[in-house]
Amino acid sequence: MKPALRGMGLVLVTAVRMSPWQSLLCLFETLGKVLAALAPLFIGIFATGALERDLDRMVVAAVALVGSTAANAALQAVGVNARVRQMELVGHTFDARIAELTARIPTLDHVETARYLDKLQILRDNENVLGGALNTLINLANTLAYAISVLLVAGAADRRLLILIALGSARLLTTRWSTRWEKDAEEAGAAPGRLTRHLIDLSLSPAGAAETRVFGHQRELRRQIGVAVGNWRRPSVRSTDRKAVLAGGHSAVFFATATALLVWMTQDVIAGTVSLQSLVVAVGVLQSLQTVSSSFAGAVVSVTKVGRNCARFIWLRDYADAAAAHTGRRQAPDRLYDGIRIDGLSFRYSGARRDSLTDITLDLPAGAVVALVGENGAGKSTLVKLLAGLYRPTRGRVLVDGRDLAEFDLTAWRSRMSAAFQDHTRFEFTAQRSVGVGDLAVLDDSERVHRALEDGAAADVVTALPTGLSTQLGTTWPGGVELSGGQWQRIAIARGMMRQSPLLLVLDEPTAAIDAATEHSLFERYSAAGRHARRHGGVTLLVTHRFSTVATADLVVVLDQGRVVEVGSHSELVSHRGKYAELHELQARGYR
Template structure:
């Protein structure tokens, strides 16, 4: 069943990408495939006509030869450009489909699991083989057409000669074994390949260049890359050598068998049991049969590669379907009236047995500003991801006004959110776009963008750019401007302000690169925006910060420890309680004093 699904995926993708081009190319490929063996038959008729002095047979032979030349000229002249265009469209279709499928997965689990990451890397790495799927499909069709023609001509001399192409099946078998072994070698070496790519990216990244040079890590990095590449290449070269030995042995055996067949036909001709044309036909078909079996062998390899690539693509589509949260069809709320409740929430990252969150119970009232504090690894960022519904809880529920968040359509819920993160993305667009994409529907609104810049305290950044909001960011571009870490962060904060009335504003240490004064000023901006959102939509602001002086303005402070909620209350309540929060606050206050 899965094999048929993969084959149908291959066929449908090829013809969906360029239906007209594929139909014409199929006809031309068939014409090209029968040309050579048909012309060989024409030569045999010409030889028989000359030997028997029959004008009609001579004319027939010449007509077949000339007709074959005309068809070949036409098929080659039109076929290759059409085929190349079909292949380009196929490649474009494949890459567009891959992007659509991967970006359509609503959660982040596929980024966290090594086994899934390996498969995704293989899909990405081998995507170009799906891109040539149209060419391989036409190639396979041409080979089948050529094979049928050659078998018909050999059978016309003597049925026993039909065994020769069948002996070529051994070469097809060897090609299959070789391609399977090489494919296995590629799959086994994918962890090394992914690591090499990461290390090479690290070596090229300006952000890591300083530490690499200060600590003299260049040689260490190169040695590690070389060792990993050696492991990878050794495995693949060994598979290639094995395939070469098997294929060479099979080709030698096939050549000996064909030589014996030619001798046998010559002997028959000398005894009057075959014509001179038959001898010429078998002699000229010998290289064609070798090319035919070689073509089939190559097709087996490439068909196998394309089928395996479409098999991985089919797996990705099925994975996306199974992880699409299709049952989440409830509409996202327009406002929050009571609040968000976490009930017995537990969470473990995919592929891990250790729980990041355990038995977490918390009620966040509508319209409140909540601060999450605690040591690194306490589970604060994970909780933020669950609230954004990047994951669903492993156990328990998150309820929004009593509705299970797992039943809400994820994109609809996220359209009601805004966020600022410590690990923000440096989008190398124009400054206007970097801010505007915080609300794609209003990205072209000049007033909205400038308001977000002011609220994100990024006016000084825009003022320092050569073309203001229209400046291209990133040194990779001509006239591109590189920003400091703090400047990038201010633009990321402005981006978070593009959505004016989010139901949930998530701030996961978004000011880590800023000084305490700038951070405090920004949090006052957030607090002001939160109060407006709270009054109009019951919006909730969730803030993660290690600077406890900045969380005092929060309505509710949640102290997390080892994936659990340890304390909940206002700043004054928690100081009075004298627990973990009071201890952490005193440590930081003492450091400032």
């Protein structure tokens, strides 16, 4: 089945599952539409009764007209209420599903590729369309019911009205163009839409706001936002203009034909070949026919749009499922015996011209504290993310005690590792929780959090806070306190220390925001903390671009332009007099 249909089916099933009764009540509106379509018929009967002075007929017609109008109003009220509630329910469900699916994808490749981001941008731009999918489907059902009823009434009044029906149907054929214009506009606006958000974020985020002011970039940023918004919205405005011209042209042809038909029917009434009732019904039905044709065309365009977004949702779901299925089922071991081996591994980012890592073969022995050093851009963070299973190797493997990481359930593997990433997150919670999220099972255990703060050399950060662990972090929250870049980083390191005995503990540039003078002692602290993991064969990986501070590590690995150039202990590498010795000496001299 086509993804659009599968998606729309999913919307309906979701609505019925969430509230079967409310879904049923939505159909009341459709019933009301059928009654509304009968109004011209009752008016025609009433007019003929008046002409023939037939009071009974007039009373029956008037009662039917008033009764059907009142019933329609009641049915509409119930139906619309149910529809709005269902729309919200279904809308929230799909919003939550999109967020959940995006988060479920176990690797990071997708968030760095333009094609994926553009599709996601369109989905986000159209979140309300997906939320309103049910609304659109109900509208289609209403329009369909109304159209059939109007057609029956019109056909019974005079066959010539079928010409107008044919004209109305011609409008449907033109929806193919409207749909194509809309789709093209959505796709053309996706990348500029993303750029607009990025520029707006830049101008609003505290870091971006500071830099734009220092460099006097505000005016230029405003100009760029203006251009980006123009590029984002222009395709959509152009598509709306074209659709309006098409609709206007159609209405002009429709009403010109209708006028000619009415003149023709009036002549027949005067000649006595057509009843007055038919003419009255025809006049009443004319407006309805025009409404039917335009709302039908609108409904078809909306349903197609919903279909496209449903198809995108299905694409995201299939993508997330395929990505989840791609991870293996093997559970992480309780402890490591041999360690982690990187075997002939190369990695190239999607769309990049060259590998970021080339043919890496390396042993990270169980229980060792390993320092991964290299200059900026050497490939350290990329290697760390490959070890965490956040990327898949382009070639080669990561072996955990001889088992390929690709065979592991990545969620299980990650539950046995811990990390403080270079691009860490500032969790603006209480200090307790900001550290505690490193191990959700003991999130609120202050003793554990204190220990993690000690291991991460961050206890003084919390001691200085007005209410210690219960202090809210982040000044954008009531009573919140702001931390410095280095303090945030130490909170992130403490978070990385929350899990006990991880099989792999990664501290990626843990001292980048900390002055070089204290870095050496901090590394010793982290190494000591990493040695807790030794009992379970856990590997501690300290990543840095500073060569002068890793002497305490059991093993030093030097990366250069994506390749391992040296491996050994600090003293071995110093006596080897290679790159490590050169840069270590150079940097150590700088800090003296």
